[in-house]
Amino acid sequence: MVEPAHLVVAPILVPLVTGALMLFFEDRERRLKTALSLISILALISIATALLNTVHGGGHAASLVYLVGNWPAPIAISLVADRLAAVMLLLTALLALPAMIFATQRWEKVGPHFHSLFQFLLVGLNGAFLTGDLFNLFVFFEVMLAASYGLALHGGGALRVRGGLNYIVVNLVASLIFLIGIAMVFSAAGSLNMAEIALRAESMQGFALPALHVGLAMLGLAFLIKAGMWPLGLWLVPAYSAAAGPVAAVFAILSKVGVYALLRLALLVPNEGIAFGSLVIFIGGVATLMFASIGILASQSLKRAAGYFVLMSSGTLLAAFGMSQSAVTAGALFYMLSSTLAVGAFFLVVELIEREQDAASSVLAVTMEAYGEGEEDMEEDEAEVGRIMPGAVAILGIGFCLLAMVLIGLPPLPGFLAKFAILTALLGPEASVPAASNLMRGTLAVLLIASGVVSLVALSRAGIRVFWAPVEPFLPRITVTETAPILYLLGLLIALVLAAGPAMNLFLATADDLHHQVRYLDAVLGAERVPPFAEAHP
Amino acid sequence: MELVIAAAIGVLSASGVWLILRPRTYQLVIGLALLSYAVNLFIFSMGRLRVNAPPVLDGSAPVDVTAYIDPVPQALVLTAIVISFATTALFLVVLIVSRGMTGTDHVDGREG
Numbered sequence: 001m002v003e004p005a006h007l008v009v010a011p012i013l014v015p016l017v018t019g020a021l022m023l024f025f026e027d028r029e030r031r032l033k034t035a036l037s038l039i040s041i042l043a044l045i046s047i048a049t050a051l052l053n054t055v056h057g058g059g060h061a062a063s064l065v066y067l068v069g070n071w072p073a074p075i076a077i078s079l080v081a082d083r084l085a086a087v088m089l090l091l092t093a094l095l096a097l098p099a100m101i102f103a104t105q106r107w108e109k110v111g112p113h114f115h116s117l118f119q120f121l122l123v124g125l126n127g128a129f130l131t132g133d134l135f136n137l138f139v140f141f142e143v144m145l146a147a148s149y150g151l152a153l154h155g156g157g158a159l160r161v162r163g164g165l166n167y168i169v170v171n172l173v174a175s176l177i178f179l180i181g182i183a184m185v186f187s188a189a190g191s192l193n194m195a196e197i198a199l200r201a202e203s204m205q206g207f208a209l210p211a212l213h214v215g216l217a218m219l220g221l222a223f224l225i226k227a228g229m230w231p232l233g234l235w236l237v238p239a240y241s242a243a244a245g246p247v248a249a250v251f252a253i254l255s256k257v258g259v260y261a262l263l264r265l266a267l268l269v270p271n272e273g274i275a276f277g278s279l280v281i282f283i284g285g286v287a288t289l290m291f292a293s294i295g296i297l298a299s300q301s302l303k304r305a306a307g308y309f310v311l312m313s314s315g316t317l318l319a320a321f322g323m324s325q326s327a328v329t330a331g332a333l334f335y336m337l338s339s340t341l342a343v344g345a346f347f348l349v350v351e352l353i354e355r356e357q358d359a360a361s362s363v364l365a366v367t368m369e370a371y372g373e374g375e376e377d378m379e380e381d382e383a384e385v386g387r388i389m390p391g392a393v394a395i396l397g398i399g400f401c402l403l404a405m406v407l408i409g410l411p412p413l414p415g416f417l418a419k420f421a422i423l424t425a426l427l428g429p430e431a432s433v434p435a436a437s438n439l440m441r442g443t444l445a446v447l448l449i450a451s452g453v454v455s456l457v458a459l460s461r462a463g464i465r466v467f468w469a470p471v472e473p474f475l476p477r478i479t480v481t482e483t484a485p486i487l488y489l490l491g492l493l494i495a496l497v498l499a500a501g502p503a504m505n506l507f508l509a510t511a512d513d514l515h516h517q518v519r520y521l522d523a524v525l526g527a528e529r530v531p532p533f534a535e536a537h538p
Numbered sequence: 539m540e541l542v543i544a545a546a547i548g549v550l551s552a553s554g555v556w557l558i559l560r561p562r563t564y565q566l567v568i569g570l571a572l573l574s575y576a577v578n579l580f581i582f583s584m585g586r587l588r589v590n591a592p593p594v595l596d597g598s599a600p601v602d603v604t605a606y607i608d609p610v611p612q613a614l615v616l617t618a619i620v621i622s623f624a625t626t627a628l629f630l631v632v633l634i635v636s637r638g639m640t641g642t643d644h645v646d647g648r649e650g
Contacts, residue, residue, distance in 0.1 A: 135614055142621050149628060158639045162647035165563070165636050168629055169645070172570055173558065175625070179577045179618055186611065187584035 007054075008066035008081045010047050011089050011126035015040050019119030033115040034104050040119060041097050044126070048090035051081050056506055062519060065132070065527035073527045074196045080132040080524055083510040084333075088129040088260055091337055094492060095253055095344050096122055098485030102348055103246040105481045110155040110244075117154070121147035121250065128257050132524055134182050134192045134219075137261065141178065141226075145171050148254060151247045152239055160242045167239035170225065178222035184215030195524035198268040198517060212269075213276075219265060220277055226258030227314045229284040230291040237295065237307035245351025248306065249344040255310055256340055259317050263329075266321075267514050275324040282322025282440060288315030289447050293454040302350040302462055309346060309407055312451055313339040319444050320422055330511035331421030334504060338414035338496060342406040345489035349399050352478050352486075353466055392478045397467050399486050404459040406493055409452040414496040419448055421504065543583050550576035563633045563643045567626065574622035578615050585611030 018040035022033050055063055063082035067073065081089075100118060108114040124144025131137050149171075153164045182192070188204070188211035189197040201212060221232075228236040236255065240248050266275040275281070292312035299305040316339070320332035406415035426441045496503060513519055550572050557569025585608040593609035595601055633643075640647040 135617070139617065139621070142625070146625065146628065149632070153632065153635075156635075156639075158647060161632065161636045161639055165632055165645060165647075168625075168632055169558070169566060169570070172622075172625055172629065173573070176570075176573050176577045176622075180580060182614070183577075183581040183584040183611070186614075187586075192610070 006066070007047060007051060008064050008079050008130065009068070011044055011051075011093075011130065012079075012123055014043050014047070015119040015122040015126065019116045019123065022116045022119070023113070027112055027114075030104070030108065033108075034100075037100050037115045037119065041093060041100060041122075044093035044122065045090070045097065048086060048093050052083075052086040052090055052506075055081060055083050055086050056509065062513060063523040065523055067527055067529060070529050072529055073525050074191060074193050077136050078132040078193065078195075078524055078527060079130045080520070081130060082520065082523070083506065083513055084260070084264070085129045087333070087337070087506070087510060088256075089126055091256075091340060092122065092125050092129070092253055095341060095489075096250055098348065098488050099246040099250040099344065102249070102351075102482055102485040103244070105479055107155065107244045107246055111153075113150070114154060117147045117150040118250070121151060123147075125253065125257060129260060132194050134185060134194060134197070136192075138175070138178055138182060141257070142175060144254070144257065145175070148251065152243050152251075154247055155244050157242075163238040163242035166235050170235040174222045174225040177218055177225070181215050181218030181220075181222060184211055184218060186215075188212035188215060193524070194265065194268055195521045199521055199525065201269045216265065216269060216276055220262060220280075223258040223262040223265075224281075224284060224318075226255060227262065227318065228255050228258070228288065228311050229314065229318060230288040230311075233288065233311055233314070236311060237304060240310055241301070241303040241307040245347055248303075248347040248351075252310055252313075252340050252344040252347065255314050256317075256336060259314060259321070259336070262318075263321055263514065267324075268517050268520065270324075270517065275321070278322045278324040280322075281318050282444075285315050285318030285320070285322050286443060286447060288312075289319060289451055291315070293451050296458045297454055299458070301354065302466075303347075303354060305458060305462065306343065306347050306350050309339075309343050309455075312455070313343060316422075316448065316451070319447070323426070323440065323444065324515075325425065326511045326515045327425035327508070328422055329514060330504070330507040331418060331423075331425050333507040333510055334414070334421050335418035337503075338406060338418050338493065341489055341492055341496075342403050342415065345399070345486055345493075346403045346407065348482075348486050348489070349396060349403060352396060352482060353400070392483075393467070395483055395487075396478070397463075399490060400463055400467070402490055402493070404455070404463065408455045408459065409448075410456075412497055414493055414500070417497065417500050417504075419452065422448060539587055539589070543579065543587060547576050547579050547583070550579070561644055561646075563636065563645055566645060567630060567633060570622075570629070571626060574618075574626070578618055578622075581611050581615050581618060 018036055022036055025032060027033075051064065063080055065073075066079040066081070067076040068079060069076055096118070100115075103114060103118075121144055124140050124142075124147060127140030128137055128144060131140060149164065149168050152167055153160055185197060186192055188208045189200045191197055191200065197212075201209075204212060225232045227233070240251055243251060262281065266277060266281065269276050288311055292308045292315050295308035295311065296305050299308060313336070317332050317336055320328050320335070323329075402413065406413045409415040409419040411417075423445055426445050554569045554571075554573030554576060557565045557572065560566065560569070588607050591605060591607040593607050593612050595606060636647060637643050642649055
């Protein structure tokens, strides 16, 4: 009998086994590798859906705890699938599918082991979302980052290597800061289990408390570097905009891992009901939002603008979480879902648009240059591509327009709903934010709207330049395999609008769980061991 | 002993920070290595410094916890060493690729 509890470890094991298995085959076996990746990602989607159903649908079991090695609760490394983790798992799998399919058209061919690296990235992401142990979180961060270094450099080229070099250095330093934070938290709390730390923090006295806070601040610093908070996020835009389209699309969720870890840890050790360091997170988020808005206006190429949209999404999330209020957090979670999917799709659309444009196709030119004589190969690929999508301009145009609407936050798409949810929680009749002053609420509300206006200006300018007044005739040659992922993501975004009610209920429940950390503590520390086989079957 | 360890961590991390702020990639690698040594020592010292206290129980006598040192930080250090070793090796590869492609060992890929 397969216990549903074992499902919790599956999101880590499935891509791990798939990725390792694919290392046995040569890169020429493209069809096989694509099939394996597809199976793995489809399995991940169904597992994540099942987990979400269990923790949200049933109503009684709000979180599943898996004790690795069946050691008792605070000693074992525990994997915790609560609502937030399940949502993040589902989002990862949903975003991974189109990115992988998009890559099969062209990108998997320009470098080795694309599919294995992609699966290992998923291992790291899923592990980071599931783990309930600080050091384990570090290990999964490293798995994720190691795979992302390979993917960021995938395709090679001087531009990519230059962006990737800075990306790697910054993240290595962030990992060291992460380790310092873990060591300090361990020395203060004597445990690495996040629930145990939170429990001991309540009754901590003397020197241990400031030590714990310094440790948590170091951890927060590492997470904020990953989330791309200004001024720690200057590495993000060059690295993301130089990465291959599908890689950048899946990287859209990479910066959300930092936000996720921050949200989880900051709310586990609250100070009189307010998240740890919430003021710093709020100010950082506001600064990031402003920086990203200016960056979007200043970007010449769409790909850089897409990188700044990642920052804008991070900034909005951080500022909203900094309010440390349940309803705002719920709106922000909705925003996280819609903006991650939209930014991912935007990277794919931009990839198709810029590939065809001479002035802006520097990224692809770099690939060609790197592969020197491979220029003819690329032409051959184009020839063997076969089915060219008809009406490419129309599809790209509609896709661009819809994504712009999500990113700007125009009704009726989910970007609007998310911003509306945040604004209602901030300014609506039931808004009561004891933690936040009116100044904070006003600042966030104004910036949310202002960032929308800025996106509107930048995106309409870019849209007019690309679709209405191109310097050269704009006739993109795109294929079905590259259009389908974009249409799929647009479909998801529209489905999110149609299911806005249930989705918002889910996010309200998630935020409620997060702001009542007792439930997390009870679930993790009260987790019961599975009786050993000998005891169960004497 | 505390003073020696603290001074060692301080010197290592100060040198490391200075080196990673330098513009050459080789200095960067050495700086990252020194920083990771400092961090490893730091994790080690977070398990309290004690002499002649083994981390592994021998199980023969009734366990007196005060005679042993916390084994968890030592296990953490081991993992941290492996991970930083691997990422440094990976970084070296990227560094050599960058040197080959741009013709310079400046971190920005161009002089000046």
